[in-house]
Structure formats: C-alpha cells, structure tokens
Amino acid sequence: ASTLGAAAAQSGRYFGTAIAASRLGDGTYSSIAAREFNMITAENEMKPDATEPQRGQFNFSSGDQIYNWATQRGLKVRGHTLAWHAQQPSWWGGLSGSSLRQAMIDHINGVMAHYKGKLAAWDVVNEAFNEDGSRRGSNLQGTGNDWIEVAFRTARAADPSVKLCYNDYNIENWSYGKTQGVYNMIRDFKSRGVPIDCVGLQTHFTGGSSLPGNFQTTLQNFAALGVDVALTEVDVTNSSTSQYAGLTQACLNVPRCIGITVWGVRDSDSWRSSENPLLFDGGGNKKAAYTSVLNAL
Numbered sequence: 001a002s003t004l005g006a007a008a009a010q011s012g013r014y015f016g017t018a019i020a021a022s023r024l025g026d027g028t029y030s031s032i033a034a035r036e037f038n039m040i041t042a043e044n045e046m047k048p049d050a051t052e053p054q055r056g057q058f059n060f061s062s063g064d065q066i067y068n069w070a071t072q073r074g075l076k077v078r079g080h081t082l083a084w085h086a087q088q089p090s091w092w093g094g095l096s097g098s099s100l101r102q103a104m105i106d107h108i109n110g111v112m113a114h115y116k117g118k119l120a121a122w123d124v125v126n127e128a129f130n131e132d133g134s135r136r137g138s139n140l141q142g143t144g145n146d147w148i149e150v151a152f153r154t155a156r157a158a159d160p161s162v163k164l165c166y167n168d169y170n171i172e173n174w175s176y177g178k179t180q181g182v183y184n185m186i187r188d189f190k191s192r193g194v195p196i197d198c199v200g201l202q203t204h205f206t207g208g209s210s211l212p213g214n215f216q217t218t219l220q221n222f223a224a225l226g227v228d229v230a231l232t233e234v235d236v237t238n239s240s241t242s243q244y245a246g247l248t249q250a251c252l253n254v255p256r257c258i259g260i261t262v263w264g265v266r267d268s269d270s271w272r273s274s275e276n277p278l279l280f281d282g283g284g285n286k287k288a289a290y291t292s293v294l295n296a297l
C-alpha cells in the first residue's frame with residue numbers, strides 16, 4: 001500500500017491524525033490529511049471548553065466542521081474528549097461537588113446526543129492519573145472518586161453504539177506507577193461491569209531511540225483485560241525512526257491494538273513543533289519516519 005491508512009487497513013487497523021479546523025483551508029495540509037489517514041481526531045474542537053462554552057449552550061460548529069470534512073472524504077472520527085482537568089469551560093470553575101458532577105453528566109449527555117451514532121469512539125475521560133498511579137487532583141476528582149465510573153456509565157446510556165475509551169499519557173511503560181494505576185482501574189471496571197471498551201495510550205515519546213520498557217507487554221496486558229487498545233496521540237522527539245517503527249510493530253503484534261493516530265500532520269502543525277515530532281516536514285514532505293512506519297505496517 002502507498003498510504004498509511006491503506007497500509008494499516010491491510011491488517012484491519014486504521015491510521016489517523018489530529019486535525020485543527022483552522023488549518024483545513026490550507027490545501028497542502030488538507031490534501032495530505034485526506035490522502036494518508038483514515039481516522040480523524042479533532043485536536044481541540046470537541047473538548048469541553050469548545051463544545052459547551054456556556055452552561056447548557058452547546059456549540060458544535062468547529063467540531064462539525066472537522067466531522068463533516070472527514071466523513072465527506074470517507075474518513076472515520078474519534079471523539080476527544082468529554083471529561084478532563086484541562087480545557088474546561090470557564091463556568092466549570094465556579095462549580096464544585098454535586099453541581100459540578102451534574103454539569104459533567106449534562107455535558108456528556110449533550111455532546112454525545114449531538115454525535116450519537118456517528119463516531120468510532122469517545123475518549124470519555126482523559127488524563128485522570130498522577131505519575132505515581134494515584135488519582136490526579138482536579139475539580140472533577142473533588143466531586144468524588146467515582147466520577148470516572150459515572151462518566152462511563154453516563155456515556156454508555158447516552159450512545160450505546162460508540163466505543164468508550166479511557167485515554168492517558170505515560171502509560172506506555174509497563175514498569176511505571178501510572179500504567180499500573182490505570183491498569184488497576186480498568187481491571188476493576190471490567191470486574192464490576194462498568195462500561196469501558198478501550199484504552200488510549202497517547203504515546204507522546206520524548207528522546208532516545210528505544211521504546212519505553214515493555215511497551216508491547218503493556219498493550220498486551222491491557223488487551224487481556226478485555227478492552228481494545230489504540231495509540232491515540234503519537235509524536236516522537238525528532239521523529240526517531242526506530243521509535244516510530246517500534247511503536248508501529250508493537251501495535252501490529254497485539255491483535256486488539258486497533259489503530260494508531262499521530263497528533264498532527266506536519267511538524268509545523270504540532271503542539272510540539274520545536275521537536276519536529278511528526279511524519280511530514282513543514283513543507284509537507286514525507287520524512288524518514290514516514291517510511292519507517294509505512295514499511296512496518
């Protein structure tokens with residue numbers, strides 16, 4: 001195959017990218033994105049601050065711009081994200097306790113109703129753990145330790161057709177506290193019947209040429225709990241070809257690793273642009289890392 005999406009499809013997987021609505025008018029950007037990828041994540045446009053800027057007043061204009069652009073081209077869409085400590089609407093800052101909990105529930109219901117039946121997956125909860133595996137302190141955590149479980153139960157009821165994911169970074173190394181913390185939560189959810197279908201490993205890699213310890217083992221161990229896994233926001237400092245090839249191979253080696261998403265198109269589009277972490281350079285040319293991924297798929 002000659003594109004990332006088609007190559008990933010050979011094994012039934014997808015290869016995606018994050019898209020910014022503000023860049024879709026850039027012809028180089030949009031043509032690379034539509035050609036190479038078959039799964040799209042909105043980089044910011046489906047986050048809580050974007051979709052519910054005032055309480056009960058939902059705004060899907062930018063999210064729908066990305067959704068429509070993608071689906072008109074036959075590309076699927078992952079939803080990102082419904083509940084997170086960051087990029088919250090400012091009005092959440094004035095709430096706590098049961099009123100914030102209710103606002104979260106109403107937010108999930110409002111956003112999921114709009115996209116009902118349309119998305120491949122939702123990152124229901126994003127980045128809820130500390131590096132040591134304990135729960136991250138946040139206003140949402142302050143509403144009670146069961147906030148994540150409530151978010152997932154609410155999401156399942158709102159749209160039974162969409163896959164529900166927990167998404168986080170620094171959960172790639174099996175011998176790491178945060179990985180264990182997330183793993184224990186997923187195991188607990190599965191044992192108690194809390195609805196969850198997938199774990200997203202953001203896969204923001206920094207430095208070096210080798211993968212975090214036992215990366216493939218981590219994917220296998222999550223999958224063995226009965227969830228799909230996906231690499232959801234991949235970028236790699238200076239686009240290490242060995243790391244890009246390695247993370248691709250690790251996913252391919254795990255049957256329940258369903259796809260890989262890179263967090264942007266060109267280096268110049270990246271939130272880490274100074275690290276040149278993506279598969280296309282600022283001119284839209286394929287980098288060596290692109291070839292290493294394509295060959296591994």
Ligand code: XIL
Pocket residue numbers: 043044126202233271
């Ligand atoms: C980042 C976006 O890329 C930036 O444009 C924005 O300013 C901040 O958020 N983890 C996530 C993503 O789950 O939503 C973040 O995206 C990167 C880290």
